[in-house]
Amino acid sequence: MRKSRLSRAFGKRTAQINPNIMKQGEQHPLHPSLELNKQQLEGVYSRCSDFHVRYLPIGDSNQAVIYYIDGLANASRIEQTVIEPLTGFSGETISVGYMAEHLITSASSKLLSTFEEVIKHLSIGEPVLFLNDEPQGLAFGLSSWQTRSIEEPTAESVIRGPREGFTETLRVNTALIRRIIKSPLLKMDSFCIGEYTQTSIIIAYIEGLAAPELISEVKERLGSIQIDGILESGYIEELIEDHPLSPFPQILSTERPDVVSSNLLEGRVVILTEGTPFALIAPVTFFSLMQSAEDYYQRFMFSTAIRWLRYFFAAISLLLPSIYVALLTFHQEMVPGSLLFSMATSREAVPFPALVEALLMEITFEALREAGVRLPKQIGAAVSIVGALVIGQAAVQAGLVSAPMVIIVAITGISSFMIPRYITGLPIRLLRFPFILLAGSLGLLGIMSGLIALVIHLCSLKSFNVPYLSGVMKSELRDILIRSPIWMMDARPDLIRTTNKYRQAQGQMPNPGQGTNDE
Known part of the structure; x- marks a missing residue:
């Protein structure tokens, strides 16, 4: 009963x-x-x-x-x-x-x-x-399934530096970080997001370095997510960033444990997601997105020179086609006479104005680049390079585009490869087209108007309440415009508002040792 x-x-x-x-x-x-x-x-x-x-x-x-x-x-x-x-x-x-x-x-x-x-x-x-x-x-604890072995990240390869990259297994990724940061102050709080996928999420930070308000802000934003499933960290990135309608990323994604560890040591917070090798780092600035992990593994004078080249070619990638269109359409007097005559001769048989010519070539180049990425690795690179050469040469011989325009588009494409992170290069590739349209309609005045609007937009962005363009101050320039020697970078970035400001002894100098004196 x-x-x-x-x-x-x-x-x-x-x-x-x-x-x-x-x-x-x-x-x-x-x-x-x-x-x-x-x-x-x-x-x-x-x-x-x-x-x-x-x-x-x-x-x-x-x-x-x-x-x-x-x-x-x-x-x-x-x-x-x-x-x-x-x-x-x-x-x-x-x-x-x-x-x-x-x-x-x-x-x-x-x-x-x-x-x-x-x-x-x-x-x-x-x-x-x-x-x-x-x-x-x-x-x-008897779980066991097939996992991908640890490999070098293909999108963030370096000449000098660690060759290890994250995998799709969460505990492998946390172990890779623990191998670098062995302190028990490295904390890892776990979450579970997704009604059906029940995806495991880990928030990693170093207690005493990360600001408590930053940790609380990250946990609050993750806790507010209500969704059926999380298949990749990109889902989380779009749901927690400050300005989701901006083309510029406000969270850094990386496959490298050394990049994650260096940001943890600066007081940032890292989000690890089960099922993806990409970790999310917050907060970030525009200048940190333009930096490469290898900047800190090479000698500082070489890293500084490469950093300047990076900024220069990023500007070329954004503005070169639009400047070419503006000069040919509105400002021919600014072009030297011999060069203008040569360009006019090459464009004599082209039936399209410079604006249409530039848009046609840029769209074709972007299509070839994406096709090379999606094709199998064995033939992707060959198709993209051979396709660009064959199509460019055929287009010039057919009189559809001019030879100078092919050169401009090629230089622009090569310049975009100087940007170290794929997610940083995407908005520059996207904004190139509005700048071409502004140049074709208003000339250099349109380009300047677009630049002013772009700077205003960047100034309005924030990443977890940190201004996107912050860091351009005397104390921060040692790691933005230049890469100072390691022994001079004694303080952590001020923009993180960390509770522990110094990461090494103040005034530390290289110690070459006494050696022996030649007699």
Whole structure:
């Protein structure tokens, strides 16, 4: 009679649970009855062919059941560390706690008290065991699935520096960071976002370096996300950035553990996402997006020269086609006579004005570049280079475009490759077209108007309440316009508002040693 009343009561309670959709925030305790727990859990995972069940008789009067998902759990280790010790037990009474302490040889186990916890651990590959007359389950750390090995990031390659890159496995990524920053002050807070994907998110920061208000702001923005699933860190980036309609990125994404570690040491916060090798770093400025990890591995005079070249060619990538269109359309008097005569001769057979010619060539070049990226690696580079040469030469011979325009577009494309980060180069490539239209309609006045509007827009941007163009001050120029020697960079950036300002001894100088004097 008592069992039937419990069954009816539990049936009323579990009837409120949708077996197909387990809503976040709801908690449904496990029942002492093994049969009721089996019915509920097997109902949730009905029509799931990869959901496996193993029934085990334990001793004379006990019964257990193990659930796991094939492909996520290590079946051979389950057999060795769980099933064999339990089937060999000959006692009369047993409990979940006794199994965890004395029978199971798994290195890690955890007691579970709700169905939501059971589903969470099953979803990450951990098998769960139920025992009759026990209102708890036991999860084992026996997850195992195929992962990609650690490789060098293809989008952030360096000549000198570490060759390791993040993978799609979250714990591998956290371990790569721990290998660099070994202090226990490196904190990693975990979140779970996505009603269906239940994606694991980790917020990493160094306690005492990251400002508490920055950490609270990041957690608050992540906590406000309500979405079905997170498939890549780009989802999170769009949902937490300050100005989502701006083409400029306000969060840095990187595959390199050394870049993540250097930003953690400056007091920034890092967001790691399960299933993607890209980590998010906040806050950032425009100048930090123009820096490369290799700037700090080469000698400072070479890094400074490359940094100046980078800014110069970024300006060329943005403005060169529009300046060419403005000079040919409105300001021919600014072009030397011999050069103007040569350009006019080459354009004699071209039926289009300079504006249409520039747009046609730029669109074609961008299409070839994207085609080279999407094609297989073995033929992508060859198609993009050969395609550009063949199409450019054929277009000039057919009289569709002039030879100077082909040269201008080629220089512009090469200049865009000087930008160290792909996400920083995208807005410059996008803004190139409005500048060409402004140059074709208003000349140099249109270009200047566009530049003023661009600077105003950049001044209005913020990244987690840090101004986007901040850092152009005397104390920050040592790491923006130039790359100072390491022994001169004793202070962390002021814009991060870190609680620990200095990262090395003040006034530290190189110590070449005494050596021996030549006699």
